[in-house]
Amino acid sequence: MFRVELLQHKGAAPAPGWSYVADRAFNPAQAAMAPTLSRKRGIRDAGKGGDMSSRRANAIIRHLAELDRENQRDVSIPVPVKQAKEAGARGTRAKTTSNVRRILQSQKTFRNHLDDEEAAIHNSSTAGGAGTGAGQNLGATAAMAKGSKAAVAAAAARRSSTPIVAGSAAAGSAAAKRKRASAVGTAASTPTPAPSIPETPATTATDVEGENDSEGKNKILKTEYDNDPLLRSYAPTMPSDRIIQRLLAEPPLSYNASRVGAPISSHSPRHFCCMCGYWGKIRCKSCHLRTCGLDCYKVHEDSRCGAFF
Amino acid sequence: MGTSKARPAAKAQKTSPDLPSRNLPEKTFVLDNGAYTMKAGYAADPSLSPEDVQSACSSIPNTLVKTRDNRIVIGAQLSTQVTDWNEAAFRRPVEKGYIVNWEAEREIWEQSFFEEKATARNKNLRIAAPEDTTLILTEAPNAMPILQRNADEMVMEEWGFGGYARCLGPTLNAWNDLHTLFGDSFAKSDTTIMPMDCLLVVDSGYSHTTVTPVYKGRALQRAIRRLDIGGKHLTNYLKEIVSMRQYNMVDEAYIMNEVKEAVSFVSNNFKADMERTCKANIKRQTENSVVVDYILPDPNAGKKGFMRPHDPLMHAKKKKGASSGLSAELLSEDVLVLGNERFTVPELLFNPGDIGMIQAGIPDMILQSLSVLPPALHAAFLANVLVVGGNASIPGFMERLETELRPIASADCVVRVRRAEDPIYSTWLGGSRLANNRDELSKVAITRQEYQEYGSGWAGRRFAGTI
Numbered sequence: 001m002f003r004v005e006l007l008q009h010k011g012a013a014p015a016p017g018w019s020y021v022a023d024r025a026f027n028p029a030q031a032a033m034a035p036t037l038s039r040k041r042g043i044r045d046a047g048k049g050g051d052m053s054s055r056r057a058n059a060i061i062r063h064l065a066e067l068d069r070e071n072q073r074d075v076s077i078p079v080p081v082k083q084a085k086e087a088g089a090r091g092t093r094a095k096t097t098s099n100v101r102r103i104l105q106s107q108k109t110f111r112n113h114l115d116d117e118e119a120a121i122h123n124s125s126t127a128g129g130a131g132t133g134a135g136q137n138l139g140a141t142a143a144m145a146k147g148s149k150a151a152v153a154a155a156a157a158r159r160s161s162t163p164i165v166a167g168s169a170a171a172g173s174a175a176a177k178r179k180r181a182s183a184v185g186t187a188a189s190t191p192t193p194a195p196s197i198p199e200t201p202a203t204t205a206t207d208v209e210g211e212n213d214s215e216g217k218n219k220i221l222k223t224e225y226d227n228d229p230l231l232r233s234y235a236p237t238m239p240s241d242r243i244i245q246r247l248l249a250e251p252p253l254s255y256n257a258s259r260v261g262a263p264i265s266s267h268s269p270r271h272f273c274c275m276c277g278y279w280g281k282i283r284c285k286s287c288h289l290r291t292c293g294l295d296c297y298k299v300h301e302d303s304r305c306g307a308f309f
Numbered sequence: 310m311g312t313s314k315a316r317p318a319a320k321a322q323k324t325s326p327d328l329p330s331r332n333l334p335e336k337t338f339v340l341d342n343g344a345y346t347m348k349a350g351y352a353a354d355p356s357l358s359p360e361d362v363q364s365a366c367s368s369i370p371n372t373l374v375k376t377r378d379n380r381i382v383i384g385a386q387l388s389t390q391v392t393d394w395n396e397a398a399f400r401r402p403v404e405k406g407y408i409v410n411w412e413a414e415r416e417i418w419e420q421s422f423f424e425e426k427a428t429a430r431n432k433n434l435r436i437a438a439p440e441d442t443t444l445i446l447t448e449a450p451n452a453m454p455i456l457q458r459n460a461d462e463m464v465m466e467e468w469g470f471g472g473y474a475r476c477l478g479p480t481l482n483a484w485n486d487l488h489t490l491f492g493d494s495f496a497k498s499d500t501t502i503m504p505m506d507c508l509l510v511v512d513s514g515y516s517h518t519t520v521t522p523v524y525k526g527r528a529l530q531r532a533i534r535r536l537d538i539g540g541k542h543l544t545n546y547l548k549e550i551v552s553m554r555q556y557n558m559v560d561e562a563y564i565m566n567e568v569k570e571a572v573s574f575v576s577n578n579f580k581a582d583m584e585r586t587c588k589a590n591i592k593r594q595t596e597n598s599v600v601v602d603y604i605l606p607d608p609n610a611g612k613k614g615f616m617r618p619h620d621p622l623m624h625a626k627k628k629k630g631a632s633s634g635l636s637a638e639l640l641s642e643d644v645l646v647l648g649n650e651r652f653t654v655p656e657l658l659f660n661p662g663d664i665g666m667i668q669a670g671i672p673d674m675i676l677q678s679l680s681v682l683p684p685a686l687h688a689a690f691l692a693n694v695l696v697v698g699g700n701a702s703i704p705g706f707m708e709r710l711e712t713e714l715r716p717i718a719s720a721d722c723v724v725r726v727r728r729a730e731d732p733i734y735s736t737w738l739g740g741s742r743l744a745n746n747r748d749e750l751s752k753v754a755i756t757r758q759e760y761q762e763y764g765s766g767w768a769g770r771r772f773a774g775t776i
Contacts, residue, residue: 060665077400
């Protein structure tokens with residue numbers, strides 16, 4: 001497979017509407033037309049199942065692209081042509097500007113825009129020397145998953161480090177407690193000494209609420225277990241206003257980066273009968289689709305089974 | 310009539326250039342531009358009763374439709390002009406939640422809000438003088454800058470609104486009065502309309518499902534996550550299953566959407582429900598069964614589709630024909646029998662892995678979103694989870710979300726999941742309340758003069774909050 005290496009573009013801005021991206025990713029739009037495997041190998045390996053995992057991945061992606069469609073068939077629905085009289089009705093407004101004309105005439109689809117954006121990100125990331133393969137579809141999601149896992153780990157690490165900070169800050173002194181109570185401010189669940197005491201719901205509290213909260217806690221916290229490190233629950237301190245402002249000021253993620261990652265808790269995938277939707281207990285030996293039992297399998301074998309996905 | 314009124318207004322605008330630049334027009338038009346329907350109307354006075362406020366908002370299909378007889382019908386006219394939805398094809402200017410095709414979108418907006426004739430009936434949708442109107446337009450999170458820029462340029466240059474604010478749709482929900490919904494007891498201050506401090510908005514719409522943590526009315530951008538499954542995918546999936554198992558419905562997107570809305574539910578015990586619909590068990594139980602019949606609409610007889618309990622003997626009776634004593638009406642109807650399709654389809658929102666998608670379901674997505682935020686904020690967001698969007702109306706959705714979110718969330722946190730009172734209009738209602746807080750609105754909105762002075766690049770940076 002040939003590939004296009006994108007050279008660093010140093011001069012003026014690239015011509016609008018055109019961008020080259022290294023094509024290493026799987027493109028669902030193309031997959032429907034051209035199988036990724038070479039034709040010969042596809043034919044040779046057909047009976048053996050061949051590269052099942054990648055083929056199944058392709059089938060899934062094609063299926064998802066199918067589910068994403070607006071209409072089953074490609075139909076062109078032109079905007080009705082306006083009568084001259086009606087077109088004149090916009091007389092109150094200024095003349096159409098060049099921007100508007102450009103936008104209206106643009107036939108770009110979402111996919112085109114997304115590719116442009118990926119190319120731009122790719123451009124800037126290679127220029128910066130950081131970042132890898134932002135142009136890749138699956139790569140990006142994989143990186144996302146990795147990223148989110150790293151984030152989880154980081155969060156966990158942060159969580160484990162919090163008690164030390166909170167513990168040292170609290171140090172059993174009432175003053176620190178009051179401080180924490182005020183820190184609860186906007187958020188945070190009330191630290192409760194024992195699980196038997198129902199938690200007051202964490203609310204987006206006003207100052208009044210905050211005061212009530214601290215009073216209630218003073219009552220609750222007067223127990224002999226108060227200083228037991230095992231029983232104390234630690235509320236992480238509220239981030240300072242500066243951190244919040246910093247978070248709020250962050251730029252939005254790119255479209256691909258904001259896609260959700262792989263599930264954290266990985267159950268084994270569920271399979272369903274392709275005929276009736278019940279559990280897919282048996283797998284067709286030639287096409288690997290699942291059926292629930294012999295009834296469905298016979299129908300499948302007689303009418304639906306193709307050796308290819 | 311409207312145009313002749315608009316003209317002097319436009320002149321007045323031009324002849325008084327010494328207006329202070331931060332003077333936003335009084336009237337505010339809120340437009341929640343969804344991929345399936347637009348929710349639009351002038352912002353209502355929040356002191357009115359909820360019904361009155363709600364009546365200010367109308368929903369308009371955001372689409373061009375080509376019917377079977379090759380007529381092309383636009384947005385607002387659909388409800389009156391189309392009765393036969395068989396083989397209707399759609400062209401939606403909003404792709405994946407973002408306005409992509411402005412050619413079609415302009416036509417729909419023109420027909421819905423600007424044309425005199427088309428908008429004569431509903432005064433609250435007519436924008437007679439854009440110069441004297443502030444527009445609040447929603448967008449989906451993580452939009453591409455080029456699309457945002459296109460939107461800004463179209464709004465300000467094609468129609469020339471006097472004021473304009475482009476907001477993230479989910480953030481507007483925070484402006485609603487949600488304390489009663491979440492059962493917070495403390496008295497709210499009625500004097501000013503302020504957003505919730507912390508709110509986690511789950512927006513499950515037509516094109517996708519997003520999770521947005523909103524802090525005091527502003528989104529925490531780094532934590533916004535998106536699952537690429539929305540109502541469209543559910544409809545298409547149901548269409549595909551039904552076409553495979555029963556009738557060929559591949560061209561009937563509209564009808565299958567109605568079927569989905571009528572029959573689907575989110576299972577709270579997937580395995581048990583699956584067993585109940587097992588072929589072997591279907592015949593035995595008629596009471597309390599999951600299986601239902603959906604009678605397809607018959608446009609020739611002018612009948613709409615509807616759902617009724619499954620009658621296992623009906624099929625046999627129909628085979629016998631007239632001798633079975635069934636009326637001609639019953640004999641002529643087309644029936645879809647829906648069993649496990651009813652709950653395996655919405656199940657995708659919670660288990661995208663069922664169709665091989667490597668993305669997490671909604672409860673997991675909420676945790677993934679929170680994992681990049683400071684831990685102290687987790688509790689506040691988990692205690693205030695608000696679900697909006699059309700999919701929230703699927704029966705069982707809320708219960709499922711809460712039961713799945715509770716065990717995976719930290720045990721210290723209270724988890725409260727609530728459906729907005731009206732999940733579809735919630736965003737619009739929030740926008741309407743924002744419009745009544747003039748100070749806050751002027752913080753996020755730009756005026757026409759500012760746009761003309763600084764251009765669309767500046768406007769984009771301003772809406773992104775960098776200026």
